[in-house]
Amino acid sequence: MTLLRTLRVAIGALLRNKLRSFLTVLGVVIGVAAVIAMVSIGEGAKARIAQNFENMGTNMLMVHSGSTRTRGFRGGSGSLPSLTWGDLEAIRDEVATVRHAAPFVSASAQAISEEENWQTRVSGTSPEYFDIRNWPMALGRRFTKAEVKSKAKVAVVGKTIVEELFGDGANPLGRTVRINRIPFKVIGVASEKGSNVRGGDSDDVVLIPVTTFMAKIQGGLQNRIPGGIFVSATSQGVTGRTREDIEALLRARHRIRPGQDADFHTHDMAEMASAFKDSANTITSLLAGVALVSLLVGGIGIMNIMLVSVTERTREIGLRMAVGAKPRQILAQFLVEAVTLALIGGLLGIAAGLGGASYLAGRFGWPLLIRMDMVAVAVAFSGLVGVVFGLYPARKAALLDPIQALRYE
Amino acid sequence: MDPPLIEVMHLHKTYDVGDVPVRALRGVSFRIHEGAFVAVMGASGSGKTTLMNILGCLDRPSAGSYRLCGSEVSGLGRNQLAEVRNQLLGFVFQSYNLLPRTSALENVALPLHYAGLSGRAAFEAAAYALEKVGLADRLRHQPSQLSGGQQQRVAIARALVTRPRLILADEPTGNLDSATSLEIMALFQELGATGITLVCVTHEREIAAFASRLMRMRDGMIVEDRPQTPASPLAPRPEGREEVAS
Numbered sequence: 129m130t131l132l133r134t135l136r137v138a139i140g141a142l143l144r145n146k147l148r149s150f151l152t153v154l155g156v157v158i159g160v161a162a163v164i165a166m167v168s169i170g171e172g173a174k175a176r177i178a179q180n181f182e183n184m185g186t187n188m189l190m191v192h193s194g195s196t197r198t199r200g201f202r203g204g205s206g207s208l209p210s211l212t213w214g215d216l217e218a219i220r221d222e223v224a225t226v227r228h229a230a231p232f233v234s235a236s237a238q239a240i241s242e243e244e245n246w247q248t249r250v251s252g253t254s255p256e257y258f259d260i261r262n263w264p265m266a267l268g269r270r271f272t273k274a275e276v277k278s279k280a281k282v283a284v285v286g287k288t289i290v291e292e293l294f295g296d297g298a299n300p301l302g303r304t305v306r307i308n309r310i311p312f313k314v315i316g317v318a319s320e321k322g323s324n325v326r327g328g329d330s331d332d333v334v335l336i337p338v339t340t341f342m343a344k345i346q347g348g349l350q351n352r353i354p355g356g357i358f359v360s361a362t363s364q365g366v367t368g369r370t371r372e373d374i375e376a377l378l379r380a381r382h383r384i385r386p387g388q389d390a391d392f393h394t395h396d397m398a399e400m401a402s403a404f405k406d407s408a409n410t411i412t413s414l415l416a417g418v419a420l421v422s423l424l425v426g427g428i429g430i431m432n433i434m435l436v437s438v439t440e441r442t443r444e445i446g447l448r449m450a451v452g453a454k455p456r457q458i459l460a461q462f463l464v465e466a467v468t469l470a471l472i473g474g475l476l477g478i479a480a481g482l483g484g485a486s487y488l489a490g491r492f493g494w495p496l497l498i499r500m501d502m503v504a505v506a507v508a509f510s511g512l513v514g515v516v517f518g519l520y521p522a523r524k525a526a527l528l529d530p531i532q533a534l535r536y537e
Numbered sequence: 538m539d540p541p542l543i544e545v546m547h548l549h550k551t552y553d554v555g556d557v558p559v560r561a562l563r564g565v566s567f568r569i570h571e572g573a574f575v576a577v578m579g580a581s582g583s584g585k586t587t588l589m590n591i592l593g594c595l596d597r598p599s600a601g602s603y604r605l606c607g608s609e610v611s612g613l614g615r616n617q618l619a620e621v622r623n624q625l626l627g628f629v630f631q632s633y634n635l636l637p638r639t640s641a642l643e644n645v646a647l648p649l650h651y652a653g654l655s656g657r658a659a660f661e662a663a664a665y666a667l668e669k670v671g672l673a674d675r676l677r678h679q680p681s682q683l684s685g686g687q688q689q690r691v692a693i694a695r696a697l698v699t700r701p702r703l704i705l706a707d708e709p710t711g712n713l714d715s716a717t718s719l720e721i722m723a724l725f726q727e728l729g730a731t732g733i734t735l736v737c738v739t740h741e742r743e744i745a746a747f748a749s750r751l752m753r754m755r756d757g758m759i760v761e762d763r764p765q766t767p768a769s770p771l772a773p774r775p776e777g778r779e780e781v782a783s
Contacts, residue, residue: 447634451648452623454616
């Protein structure tokens, strides 16, 4: 008996009990659909995270003040600013793989326009910051180095500030925002960045020249940077080396002996991105694992129905044996039937899974990412489920005694 | 002279049912030559069904020898027995044993599929076999659309399709009315005339009368074995008399 003939017999037998075959297949459909949808969702979430980091600039590094030790007492992180303006210049000039370095200091403040007021974060920085963050202007321009030098009272605002202070769609260029009673002229609106990796609003910002910030908002210590330094490496590949070079440079400048705790911290986005991706991967594999279990349950359903089918068709099996079917041909017939059921379930499951994934992707605004390897794994796995759970009933059929099978009522 | 088609010597079959072994066959010996039409009669429990199962290579004897076409088959394994059944034997059962919801043509082609014959050749041979049993116009009908006599004809066509040396019929008319029974027996006689050997188990004297040799069994032994002049069909086979079962 050829495989094609066996397949035809199997399909004929399955079509004879359409509803039963469909219900049997449903378990596998749900299992496969769940695997495909879960993995697609996981991939979509991962891509979204990667996109968020991309928005922040993946070749970006940050240097923050660490804990300081004053006469034996260790303060908390950033308790006393340890970074100096000299450190900033050294990073910019002495580390070969640094493209840009910008100071970043910020404080919470009430921003007031003619119509409204709004609690936001005001940050002082230099023009390079916009390059490091990969952050173009939607309207107007960023402030210049000359404006930083002259402590100009100019501000770049985010989209949220425009909405809260001037109303939706208003053009705030040239208008005034008061911060701590000091009037700042709006010269630019930064393009929309959406939520940041922590879920906060990246567009709820007012950015002013760092010198103006130090003089008018911050006050106090003027020789230290009471915040951090944003650095961009010349390429994504060298962020790790850049980070090491910066650490070595600052340890030398701060006279920290080998083995001693540094009074600053460095972070790079690649490291954070991979941490986020790792957790997304963990969740994806967890969900896929749960989905695989449901596929297994589908397999048990197939086994159950195949056992019923073998019992129901005992006489048919006896007759087939009488006219010359060998045990392995009977085995093949029922095995092919089980695998056909499982594979039909797998294919329907792929369709349902892709449908579900694209619905969810649309709903959450994630990119729809179909991993073809997962589709292949799902098909292979459902076929395997058919073989594993079909083998026992098929063996049972093959081992029937033809005489008893022929007499079976 | 050619070796006999069937040669059984001191055939024994003992079943272990519970504590007491049941001796279904107790030393049966006979020969059947090619082209014979043998009727096996006997009360139920006389061992005739056991004998048929062994002759049909569905079962193996506990002791003794069974030579089919000159070669010993009593020691063969399941796969080899399946091949013997497929190539040398044809079965006709009391309850027809057709596959339900499967056309007459496909039912008849079934043994050919197991013989490794593929699609078209198998269906052509099946159509030819159905023609020989007078069902050329019923190829696409399913068993439920055929009368009992027609179903048994399909079963006979299925037994014939592999051109076997021996056809074994187990109460082939048991489910049929007497007129249809006679038609079926007439068909068997026609087949016998073409050289096919037939062994038919029955408990009806009128049916056994069609055979050229009568064996009678009792308590696992053959108590009578004699040639007889076969009865001729009482009436010529009427065409189209069978009605399609509703």
